[in-house]
Amino acid sequence: MYLGIDLGTSAVKTVLVDDVQRVIASESRLLATVSPQSGYYEQDPAQWIDTTFATLDALKASHADALAAVRGIGLSGQMHGATLLDVSGKPLRPCILWNDGRSAAECRILEQRWPALRAVTGNKAMAGFTAPKLLWIATHEPEIFAATKLVLLPKAYLRLVLSGEAIEDVSDASGSLWLDAARRDWSDAALAATGLSRDHMPRLVEGCAPATTLRSELARRWGMTRQPVIAGGAGDNPAGAVGIGAIEPGTAFVSLGTSGALLAPTNRIAANPDRVVHTFCHAIPGMWIQAGAILSAASCLAWTARLFGVTEAELLAPLRSRPQAPSPVSFLPYLAGERTPHDDPAVRGMLDGLSHGTDRGTIVQAVLEGVAFALADCRDALADAGIAIAEADVIGGGSRSAFWLSVLANVLNVPIHRFAGGETGAAFGAARLGRLAVTGEAIAAVCTRPQRVETFEPDAGLVDAYAERLPAWRELYRPRH
Numbered sequence: 001m002y003l004g005i006d007l008g009t010s011a012v013k014t015v016l017v018d019d020v021q022r023v024i025a026s027e028s029r030l031l032a033t034v035s036p037q038s039g040y041y042e043q044d045p046a047q048w049i050d051t052t053f054a055t056l057d058a059l060k061a062s063h064a065d066a067l068a069a070v071r072g073i074g075l076s077g078q079m080h081g082a083t084l085l086d087v088s089g090k091p092l093r094p095c096i097l098w099n100d101g102r103s104a105a106e107c108r109i110l111e112q113r114w115p116a117l118r119a120v121t122g123n124k125a126m127a128g129f130t131a132p133k134l135l136w137i138a139t140h141e142p143e144i145f146a147a148t149k150l151v152l153l154p155k156a157y158l159r160l161v162l163s164g165e166a167i168e169d170v171s172d173a174s175g176s177l178w179l180d181a182a183r184r185d186w187s188d189a190a191l192a193a194t195g196l197s198r199d200h201m202p203r204l205v206e207g208c209a210p211a212t213t214l215r216s217e218l219a220r221r222w223g224m225t226r227q228p229v230i231a232g233g234a235g236d237n238p239a240g241a242v243g244i245g246a247i248e249p250g251t252a253f254v255s256l257g258t259s260g261a262l263l264a265p266t267n268r269i270a271a272n273p274d275r276v277v278h279t280f281c282h283a284i285p286g287m288w289i290q291a292g293a294i295l296s297a298a299s300c301l302a303w304t305a306r307l308f309g310v311t312e313a314e315l316l317a318p319l320r321s322r323p324q325a326p327s328p329v330s331f332l333p334y335l336a337g338e339r340t341p342h343d344d345p346a347v348r349g350m351l352d353g354l355s356h357g358t359d360r361g362t363i364v365q366a367v368l369e370g371v372a373f374a375l376a377d378c379r380d381a382l383a384d385a386g387i388a389i390a391e392a393d394v395i396g397g398g399s400r401s402a403f404w405l406s407v408l409a410n411v412l413n414v415p416i417h418r419f420a421g422g423e424t425g426a427a428f429g430a431a432r433l434g435r436l437a438v439t440g441e442a443i444a445a446v447c448t449r450p451q452r453v454e455t456f457e458p459d460a461g462l463v464d465a466y467a468e469r470l471p472a473w474r475e476l477y478r479p480r481h
Contacts, residue, residue, distance in 0.1 A: 001069040002438075003228070004431030005055075007048055007077040007155050008236060009033065009097065009258045010299075014055035016066050017431040021446075025063045026427070027055035034094065039101040039337065039345060042094035045083055048154060049161050060222050068223045073162075073214060074231045074434030076239035076426040077155025079175040082133040085150040085157075092144050095154060096133045098175075099259065099295050099336045101345025103127045106135035110177070114193040121174070121190065122181040122271035122279025122288075127337075127345045128295070131177035134194045151200050155233060162230060163212040166202035169232035170281040171239075171289075173204060181269055181279050181288065205232040207242070207283025208436035208443060231437035234283035236426045237263055237291065240395045243429030244419060245449035247284050252389045254408065254416070256398025260297025260371060262378040264290050264387045272385035276340040283433060284443055290387055292340035292378020296349075297371050298398040300333045304367050308360060315364050322406040323369075323462060326469050327362050329353045331370030332476055340378045346480040368404045369466075372411035373473045379412055391415045393452070395425035402454070410462040411470075417452040 006013045009031065016025040029051040034042050059067050080098035085091055096102070107125035110132055111117050117125055125132055130153065138145040152160065153176065156168045173179045173186075178194075178201065180187040185204065191197055205211045213227040234242065237255055241263065246253050252264045261278075266288050271279045278291040296303075305312045330352040337345035351363065379389055391414050398404055399418055409416040419425075432446055439446075 002431045002435045003070045003073045004427040006427035009078045012051045013427045015427045027058045041097040041100045045091045070228045072229045072434035072438035074430030075155045075233035076430040079235040081154045083152045083157045084148045087149045098128045101127045101337045103132035103136040106132040118273040124273040129177045165212045167211045168202040169207045171283045172235040174281040206285050207232040207234040210437040231433040238283040239429035240425040243425040253393040255396045257396035258299045260294040262292045270385045275381040276343045292381045294374045296333045296335045319403040327365040329366035331366040333370045341381045372408045393417045405456045409456040409458050411466045413458050413463045416456040418454045419450045420453045
């Protein structure tokens, strides 16, 4: 039996997976995000622990025997967050999240201090990444910076509480701007550029490698017969790739979670930082992931639901299984700024083309289309790096909407495939990494592709209609620098 824990932005999801890779139980608990001012997003690390423990306590109550048999644990987590700990290992302040845009000025400073940043990390310095956040802390909260003894990403903090050891995997670490992506090791020059050293960093491991074990007192709390091995784990998107077997070049997938991304595994680095393509180490040794990332995806639908005072399901219910034509309204999904291709944390969203005849369904369709158009920007940025997308699988909560996936197939002009249980892809991928850390099995034997339950094919007429709309949609973007 294996356990996968995904520390997301909106929720913690925990799954129990048996020896034949069936999810036999799952639990999730919501997380709250605080926005002290526009463009600032933070979470209390104590909330991650309470929420994770609540999912495990619930699994003990409902599946005690299965939980007792857990041999390995894998962790997945939201990337880029800066969790700053003091000498006793306690957080000094709330974690600054991946979608926080406060450190835009520090990005320019960082690239000036370290001109080799893009060549070594494979990425452009952007406010979402971890390193610029530390420069912001050094300037605006110098007493916090001086007291910082350890900098951890969110899931590494969870692992510290679970095991007592500060360890990170290379996929999550590569979203920090402190990792040499080719060498899969910390860069001393990168750390020095932010006033840090290796002493401030956790130990690095590969995602499928055994990293540590669960504390004995926690194993007893959850009735486990042994102290399970905890794997290196992965950032949420690399873990999602493991969960759907996207471990080889030529595969691609879309993540429709709180944020969104179009991702392609590669066996070489195909960086394109000038177009804001992200370079991450994969959770699989010797592999990388190239990604176009958007800061708001399913969160746009959640925002729309709040606006109308209904649930997301109620918003989607009146829509047909596929669009008949593009919405006459256009939506820019830049509610928290944008990454690919703009790298603009200050830009904000827009609804354009509203009239007296605009109804709720028209706006909902525009929101879904706006996210799809943003992913088309990601597709084109990846193409500039030599990565062509011929088809894509989809994971994340947004994968539940057939209408949205039909829109996506037509906007991207590729078949889009849906899996059963795709919304738990990262947690399932984490469980697979936990298994590999215990058994040492061949990666390809464990990370197989789940059965596709539905394919959304492009419709020629709609493909042409959306292709005609895309240039006008792009013209709506105006930088706010």
